[in-house]
Amino acid sequence: MNVVTARQDRLYAEAMLAISPAIRRLAQATEANSDGARDLEQDIHLALWRSFENFDGRCSLSTWCYRVTHNVAADHICRARRRGPAVSLDDVELTDLDDPAAMLDDARIRAKLHSLIQLLRQPDRSVILLYLEALDAKTIAAITGLSGANVSVKIHRIKALLASQFQEGM
Amino acid sequence: MTDTIQAIWANECADARPLTPEALRRRADELRRSTLLRDFAEYFAAGAVIATFSLYAIYAANLFIAGGSALVILGTLAVTIGLWQRRPSRATDVRADTHIAYLRAQLVRHRDAAASVARWYLAPVLPGLCVLQVGYWMEQAPQVGAVGATMAAVAVVILVTIVFSSIWWLNRRAALAYEQEIKALDRAQSSG
Numbered sequence: 001m002n003v004v005t006a007r008q009d010r011l012y013a014e015a016m017l018a019i020s021p022a023i024r025r026l027a028q029a030t031e032a033n034s035d036g037a038r039d040l041e042q043d044i045h046l047a048l049w050r051s052f053e054n055f056d057g058r059c060s061l062s063t064w065c066y067r068v069t070h071n072v073a074a075d076h077i078c079r080a081r082r083r084g085p086a087v088s089l090d091d092v093e094l095t096d097l098d099d100p101a102a103m104l105d106d107a108r109i110r111a112k113l114h115s116l117i118q119l120l121r122q123p124d125r126s127v128i129l130l131y132l133e134a135l136d137a138k139t140i141a142a143i144t145g146l147s148g149a150n151v152s153v154k155i156h157r158i159k160a161l162l163a164s165q166f167q168e169g170m
Numbered sequence: 171m172t173d174t175i176q177a178i179w180a181n182e183c184a185d186a187r188p189l190t191p192e193a194l195r196r197r198a199d200e201l202r203r204s205t206l207l208r209d210f211a212e213y214f215a216a217g218a219v220i221a222t223f224s225l226y227a228i229y230a231a232n233l234f235i236a237g238g239s240a241l242v243i244l245g246t247l248a249v250t251i252g253l254w255q256r257r258p259s260r261a262t263d264v265r266a267d268t269h270i271a272y273l274r275a276q277l278v279r280h281r282d283a284a285a286s287v288a289r290w291y292l293a294p295v296l297p298g299l300c301v302l303q304v305g306y307w308m309e310q311a312p313q314v315g316a317v318g319a320t321m322a323a324v325a326v327v328i329l330v331t332i333v334f335s336s337i338w339w340l341n342r343r344a345a346l347a348y349e350q351e352i353k354a355l356d357r358a359q360s361s362g
Binding site: 009012013016017020021023024025028041042043045046047049051054055058059064067068070071072074075078088106109110113121122123124126131132133134142143144145146147150153162166 | 175176178179180181182183184185186187188189191193194197198201265266267268269270271272273276280351354355358359361
């Protein structure tokens with residue numbers, strides 16, 4: 001095994017300890033079809049492993065991984081020709097989602113979150129996914145390339161949206 | 171409340187694990203095969219066109235058909251080169267750009283390809299088709315008369331115009347849609 005491959009393997013092993021669950025969550029939120037979600041998840045893992053050949057410390061390993069993950073997901077959406085009516089966080093209407101049920105179990109909450117995520121256009125889709133991963137505004141800004149202030153505004157909107165949609169069921 | 175939502179979100183897929191080296195290699199092989207298949211289909215189509223018009227050129231009834239066939243072959247080669255130049259980048263570090271930068275670059279690539287389709291996809295084969303049509307007219311006129319041959323030529327020209335215009339119009343629409351997405355992305359980046 002050459003030095004480059006060994007380094008890729010080491011970085012991959014190190015990164016995946018933290019990010020593997022987040023990758024699967026993103027794949028399942030992006031792709032409603034389970035086979036498609038599995039394909040996307042594997043594509044992301046492969047893209048990450050390949051990308052480590054060129055990891056040069058320009059950002060943290062975590063930021064690098066999230067960038068690659070979200071960029072691969074964006075390619076997947078583009079290839080799948082999903083050109084449905086995507087909206088921004090500012091324009092999403094409460095009626096765009098299913099009517100909130102009086103009581104929601106965890107599975108239904110996740111299903112509603114998936115519906116919301118699939119409705120959103122980029123980069124809002126990535127911002128809400130990263131927010132759900134409990135990343136702070138500064139980290140989300142580093143991953144997305146948006147300004148910190150912009151991310152803070154979007155997070156505020158996300159919190160308001162989640163509160164209005166899920167208050168009943170919590 | 172959003173803390174609860176984040177906790178519910180994080181509880182899902184907690185058992186996800188990285189791929190094994192064997193699984194990574196298998197996935198890489200699958201992707202390589204599907205890419206080769208897609209590329210093969212495109213270049214096979216070009217090869218079929220070149221082979222067909224090579225036969226036309228060799229067994230042509232007149233110089234216009236031979237010359238037109240040669241021009242179509244050259245045009246097809248130009249289109250094939252254009253497709254090759256516009257294939258997605260395989261650079262492994264491109265995908266580590268910030269999400270906005272990566273998205274924008276992809277949208278710009280798609281927009282530019284769609285906006286220039288008349289130049290690199292349609293125009294290269296037009297000279298050959300025009301010369302071919304003259305050759306076919308010369309071939310048919312003695313048999314069906316000048317009027318008949320002209321009517322046939324007009325019908326072919328109308329059909330080709332409809333097809334080429336449709337391709338141009340659909341790509342023009344796509345380019346405008348990509349431009350709107352680029353502008354929305356730029357607005358999203360500059361606001362806040």
